[in-house]
Amino acid sequence: MMSGPRAYPLWLRVWHWANAALFLTLLVTGLRMHYSAPSFPPIDFRVSHLVHNAAGILLTLFYLLYILGNLFLGNGRYYRIVSGDISPGLMLQAGYYIHGIFLGRSHPFPHGPDRKFNPLQKLIYLAVVFLFFPASILTGWGLFVPDKLPQGVLGMPSFAFWAIAHTYINFFFSLFMIVHVYLGTTGETLGELYRLMWFGDAHGHEEKGSPKGEGTVRA
Amino acid sequence: MKPMIRIVLFLTGALWLAPPGTAGAGGAESDCMGCHKSGARAIDPARYAQSVHRELPCTECHMEGYDRFPHAGKGAGAPACTDCHGGTAAFDDAARDVKASVHVEMGDPDFGCTNCHSPHYFLPASRTPGREGIFAAVNRACIACHAPGDTPEAGAASMKELSLMHGRFPHKMVHLQRVACVACHTPTDKDTVHLVLPKSKALGDCIMCHSGSSLLTVKFDEYLAEKERAEKGWLNAALYNNAYLTGATRHRWLDWGTFVLTVLALAGIGIHALGRWFFGYIRRTS
Numbered sequence: 001m002m003s004g005p006r007a008y009p010l011w012l013r014v015w016h017w018a019n020a021a022l023f024l025t026l027l028v029t030g031l032r033m034h035y036s037a038p039s040f041p042p043i044d045f046r047v048s049h050l051v052h053n054a055a056g057i058l059l060t061l062f063y064l065l066y067i068l069g070n071l072f073l074g075n076g077r078y079y080r081i082v083s084g085d086i087s088p089g090l091m092l093q094a095g096y097y098i099h100g101i102f103l104g105r106s107h108p109f110p111h112g113p114d115r116k117f118n119p120l121q122k123l124i125y126l127a128v129v130f131l132f133f134p135a136s137i138l139t140g141w142g143l144f145v146p147d148k149l150p151q152g153v154l155g156m157p158s159f160a161f162w163a164i165a166h167t168y169i170n171f172f173f174s175l176f177m178i179v180h181v182y183l184g185t186t187g188e189t190l191g192e193l194y195r196l197m198w199f200g201d202a203h204g205h206e207e208k209g210s211p212k213g214e215g216t217v218r219a
Numbered sequence: 220m221k222p223m224i225r226i227v228l229f230l231t232g233a234l235w236l237a238p239p240g241t242a243g244a245g246g247a248e249s250d251c252m253g254c255h256k257s258g259a260r261a262i263d264p265a266r267y268a269q270s271v272h273r274e275l276p277c278t279e280c281h282m283e284g285y286d287r288f289p290h291a292g293k294g295a296g297a298p299a300c301t302d303c304h305g306g307t308a309a310f311d312d313a314a315r316d317v318k319a320s321v322h323v324e325m326g327d328p329d330f331g332c333t334n335c336h337s338p339h340y341f342l343p344a345s346r347t348p349g350r351e352g353i354f355a356a357v358n359r360a361c362i363a364c365h366a367p368g369d370t371p372e373a374g375a376a377s378m379k380e381l382s383l384m385h386g387r388f389p390h391k392m393v394h395l396q397r398v399a400c401v402a403c404h405t406p407t408d409k410d411t412v413h414l415v416l417p418k419s420k421a422l423g424d425c426i427m428c429h430s431g432s433s434l435l436t437v438k439f440d441e442y443l444a445e446k447e448r449a450e451k452g453w454l455n456a457a458l459y460n461n462a463y464l465t466g467a468t469r470h471r472w473l474d475w476g477t478f479v480l481t482v483l484a485l486a487g488i489g490i491h492a493l494g495r496w497f498f499g500y501i502r503r504t505s
Contacts (some may be wrong), residue, residue, distance in 0.1 A: 045393075045465075053458050062482040097491075102498040145448075149439040159468065160430075168467040171477040173324040175484050178391055182488045 007116045008200045012075060015066050016197055022062070023056045023191075027174050034167060042166060056140045078116040079126055089119030101186065121183075128176055136173055139166035251277045254288070266340045280338065300332040316413035325417065335360035350443055351459050354397055387423060393498055398428075417479040431464035 001154060029052040032043050070076035092108040097120075100108070109118040117125055142149050142162035187193035255262045267273060277285065280298060284291030304310045314332075317323060322330040344356040366381040368374025382391035401412040403422040440462040447456040 033465070034468055044368060049461060049463060050459070053460055057454070057457060087437070102494050104499070110251070128359075141457075143462060145444055145458050147445045148460065150312055163463075163468045164473075168470075168473050168477065171473075172480075175480055178481070178484050179488070185492075202259055 007078070007111070009073070009075075010200065011073065013197060013200055015062055015069065018062055019059070020132060022055045022059045023173075023177060025194060026059065026170070027177075029055070030167070030170060031211050032139070053144075054201055056137075058139050062139070063133060077114070079122065081122065081126075082114075085119040085122060090123070093118045093120040097186075124176075128173075130167060132173055132176070135164070136169050140171060142166070230437070243465055247309075251285075262339055270337075270340045270342055271346075272338060300336075300338070312411065316374070320413060320415040345446075348447075350398060353443075354399055357399040357505045359396075362403045414446045425466075429464060 026131070028046040029043065032048040033045065033052065035047055089109065096105065106119070109115060117215070139162050144165060146159045148160065149162065173178050184193045184197075185191075186194070233372060242309075250262055252262065256264065259282040282298070296421065299305075301310060305314075318333065319329070322334070327334075342356065344353045347353050362374075362378070362381075366374065366377035368377045378392070380396065382395055385391050385394060388394045397410075401415065403416075404416055405412050405414050406416065407422055444456070444460070444462065447460070450456075451459065
């Protein structure tokens with residue numbers, strides 16, 4: 001049994017998979033609206049619209065809960081940049097993805113009580129969770145309350161600004177998801193990190209890994 | 220584009236048309252309704268009670284000879300709308316534009332306010348809930364003549380026929396139901412919705428609406444957002460928010476850029492995965 005706090009408590013796993021489902025829903029319905037064409041009718045436009053709005057509102061709620069979880073349930077500590085993360089951490093981790101992983105080398109930043117994310121992952125997650133995520137939510141809500149927003153942002157009508165910002169921020173978000181899904185396969189085995197994110201780390205799973213313990217978890 | 224904003228505000232706002240204090244339900248049922256509830260000269264009391272004139276007694280307009288039965292007057296000769304509503308720039312401009320419209324030029328020289336705005340049932344579009352309600356209210360007058368139908372089935376058939384005449388549109392029925400007819404069928408460079416043009420002069424430029432910088436839709440969506448929050452509450456207004464215009468978020472270079480990035484990401488992942496498999500295979504077999 002793992003000692004100390006768990007890196008993947010139930011609330012976090014529920015949040016993660018709920019997010020995954022909401023993201024996928026938002027992506028499909030969002031693409032449906034953006035590329036709407038009479039010759040592309042797999043989902044009714046109005047259904048897409050309603051489902052997109054509902055999923056966006058739910059995602060906002062889940063995000064607020066995640067912030068509370070980070071503040072009060074200890075998960076926030078994994079996002080803190082610590083000594084060695086930037087240098088040499090970033091280069092070591094990038095080297096691992098470019099070179100070491102093909103040679104079967106061990107993860108340079110194994111999982112431990114104080115580390116869940118490798119340095120590269122930590123930096124990207126910081127940007128994604130605390131920059132892109134709120135930007136996505138805020139621009140989405142901007143479309144709900146266009147009359148309350150500053151008028152004429154960057155010389156564009158405010159509604160156009162929020163709509164275009166929302167669309168393309170989330171295009172980049174979807175790129176993150178594609179890479180995220182792939183990097184989820186880079187644990188000790190292809191499915192290890194997925195199992196960890198689904199079943200949690202309450203059953204000593206991480207002790208079966210490399211001699212250093214669990215490989216760096218990035219899913 | 221500025222006149223277009225005014226058109227939309229006129230269509231959707233139109234608040235200045237109605238005097239304050241007429242928002243309450245009601246309208247006393249007059250003695251007239253004893254006879255005029257049915258038959259060819261019937262007035263629907265429920266619809267009249269919703270109309271902008273609901274607080275006016277019948278004899279306010281039907282003046283001479285109508286205060287007793289049998290009526291001394293010949294026909295329901297009523298005063299001109301401008302007798303009450305005239306004298307303001309908005310109504311004078313509207314009256315002038317109607318006279319120059321296709322309805323008068325190519326149709327009926329006597330075409331006037333009441334051909335579109337029923338004095339008994341007229342309600343400003345701004346008093347109807349929701350985006351579709353507003354468009355339905357705005358378009359009702361047009362559809363009454365251009366897609367008539369005594370039954371729902373006949374009306375639907377007429378609407379289908381009308382939609383086929385709008386051949387340029389994809390999603391023809393959506394456009395008919397969610398766009399004010401006068402948005403395209405009046406001049407885009409003048410702030411009027413009453414100067415209805417011949418078919419050949421109707422707006423045919425999709426980009427006037429389907430672009431991110433379309434002030435026409437921006438102003439309308441901002442107006443609706445405020446209105447719907449007041450009517451439905453903020454959560455329902457957000458959930459049922461319909462402020463999306465197909466194509467308005469499209470940007471050619473950004474679309475291409477994200478497509479290329481997605482392909483590059485997938486290609487990079489494919490190469491990386493292949494490399495992992497290949498070197499893993501070599502390690503296992505060596």
